[in-house]
Amino acid sequence: MSANMNxxxxxxxxxxxxxxxxLSIVTALSMPAILAQISEILxxxxxxxxxxxxxxxxxxxxGLVSSSTWLIGGLMSACAAGFAVQAAHAIGxxxxxxxxxxxxxxxxxxxxxxxxxxxFGLFVSPHLPVWLGADVxxxxxxxxxxxxxxxxxxxxxxxxxxxxxxxxxxxxxxxxKLQVLACAADVVFNYFLIYPxxxxxxxxxxxxxxxAGLGVAGAALGTGLSVAVAAVPVIYIACVKSPALSLKxxxxxxxxxxxxxxxxxxxxxxxxCEQAALSLAQVVSTAIVAPLGTIAIxxxxxxxxxxxxCYMPGYGIGSAATTMVGQAIGAxxxxxxxxxxxxxxxxxxxxxxxxxxxxxxxxxxxxxxxxPVQEVRDLAQExxxxxxxxxxxxxxxxxxxxxxxxxxxxxxxxxxNLVSIWGVRLTLAWILSKSMGLRxxxxxxxxxxxFRGVLFLIRLKRExxxxxxxx
Numbered sequence: 001m002s003a004n005m006n007x008x009x010x011x012x013x014x015x016x017x018x019x020x021x022x023l024s025i026v027t028a029l030s031m032p033a034i035l036a037q038i039s040e041i042l043x044x045x046x047x048x049x050x051x052x053x054x055x056x057x058x059x060x061x062x063g064l065v066s067s068s069t070w071l072i073g074g075l076m077s078a079c080a081a082g083f084a085v086q087a088a089h090a091i092g093x094x095x096x097x098x099x100x101x102x103x104x105x106x107x108x109x110x111x112x113x114x115x116x117x118x119x120f121g122l123f124v125s126p127h128l129p130v131w132l133g134a135d136v137x138x139x140x141x142x143x144x145x146x147x148x149x150x151x152x153x154x155x156x157x158x159x160x161x162x163x164x165x166x167x168x169x170x171x172x173x174x175x176x177k178l179q180v181l182a183c184a185a186d187v188v189f190n191y192f193l194i195y196p197x198x199x200x201x202x203x204x205x206x207x208x209x210x211x212a213g214l215g216v217a218g219a220a221l222g223t224g225l226s227v228a229v230a231a232v233p234v235i236y237i238a239c240v241k242s243p244a245l246s247l248k249x250x251x252x253x254x255x256x257x258x259x260x261x262x263x264x265x266x267x268x269x270x271x272x273c274e275q276a277a278l279s280l281a282q283v284v285s286t287a288i289v290a291p292l293g294t295i296a297i298x299x300x301x302x303x304x305x306x307x308x309x310c311y312m313p314g315y316g317i318g319s320a321a322t323t324m325v326g327q328a329i330g331a332x333x334x335x336x337x338x339x340x341x342x343x344x345x346x347x348x349x350x351x352x353x354x355x356x357x358x359x360x361x362x363x364x365x366x367x368x369x370x371x372p373v374q375e376v377r378d379l380a381q382e383x384x385x386x387x388x389x390x391x392x393x394x395x396x397x398x399x400x401x402x403x404x405x406x407x408x409x410x411x412x413x414x415x416x417n418l419v420s421i422w423g424v425r426l427t428l429a430w431i432l433s434k435s436m437g438l439r440x441x442x443x444x445x446x447x448x449x450x451f452r453g454v455l456f457l458i459r460l461k462r463e464x465x466x467x468x469x470x471x
Contacts, residue, residue, distance in 0.1 A: 063301020074275025092330020
């Protein structure tokens with residue numbers, strides 16, 4: 001059988017697939033998703049580097065609320081997954097009218113939920129820096145950054161919904177291309193919004209660049225606008241151009257069906273709790289770090305930003321794993337669901353391990369790019385190298401969780417994350433930070449990531465999640 005067949009053809013075939021064919025499908029779906037993750041992480045690097053040039057306090061103000069923005073982002077991702085996973089099952093079963101109905105329901109739910117998230121975020125933004133215990137000097141910029149981020153929640157959620165829907169049809173390339181577009185737009189918007197009006201010379205001629213000079217607020221606004229640039233085409237492609245999802249000529253009602261809402265709730269609520277457990281742990285971790293001083297906050301923020309390049313392959317492959325397992329579940333192909341789950345997990349562990357080793361040696365140069373403050377660079381480099389030891393098992397937790405999500409199994413992963421994050425990481429971080437400062441916080445992170453990875457490998461091995469394929 002051809003190694004170049006696509007996922008849907010493989011699922012519809014009754015022949016047994018060889019390892020080469022399966023790896024070809026994994027690679028074809030994973031590479032665009034990894035590219036999308038690279039683009040998203042580059043946006044974080046761009047923001048960090050541009051704001052880093054303004055000084056440690058500006059960097060610390062963004063670092064302070066980064067865990068809170070991840071919480072909002074995680075809740076949006078959970079909402080989108082509640083409908084996208086169902087769509088993957090429908091497409092695996094070749095039930096395209098149901099997939100289109102789920103897209104409509106997802107768009108309605110996105111509108112309602114985004115209004116709630118926006119209102120909540122704008123309400124808490126003035127108080128958040130105080131609750132996190134940060135120095136008063138960064139309160140204003142931190143609150144401003146978070147409030148602008150929240151103001152763009154509706155466009156972010158609509159973009160996330162359509163990108164996940166497209167991904168679950170097997171179309172990974174379109175979201176990847178639009179992430180690249182957003183990254184390019186982020187550079188342009190940030191350049192004109194962060195810095196004040198300035199001049200430069202080319203061949204003896206002087207040019208004035210009119211800029212807004214908004215600093216930290218400009219970084220938040222630039223990133224929000226770049227997401228909007230990508231949101232418009234992705235919504236159009238999902239709703240009009242996608243062969244599996246196009247609503248052109250669709251006669252079904254724009255309504256929320258009770259059964260679909262229950263299934264979405266069963267997928268999204270545990271996943272939202274999982275994301276909340278991870279993100280709220282970062283909030284608490286930030287609160288543990290905040291009293292250690294501005295240098296520690298900035299170093300922690302830059303280390304987290306730099307480490308993102310290491311787990312980028314995990315989230316990219318995880319996105320592909322959700323699609324592959326989800327469609328296999330819909331097609332009642334238990335053999336392929338199991339194979340795709342393990343192939344993606346093992347591939348991600350190897351790849352993230354390699355990237356982690358490379359990062360160990362190049363991180364000093366990355367921190368030179370991100371910040372001019374030597375003290376921040378030194379501390380960030382030291383703590384990041386501690387955590388890099390956990391990259392392979394971190395990959396296992398990311399991708400196994402995504403594969404289980406494709407099967408609709410989100411409750412147990414949420415519990416595993418809750419136990420691991422709150423029972424291991426935060427307890428150790430609080431204890432070790434007293435005597436070891438920021439280094440203790442990152443040792444706790446390394447230990448917990450290894451523990452979590454083992455838990456998810458055990459869950460995947462026991463295969464209770466595969467019973468869903470027989471329902």
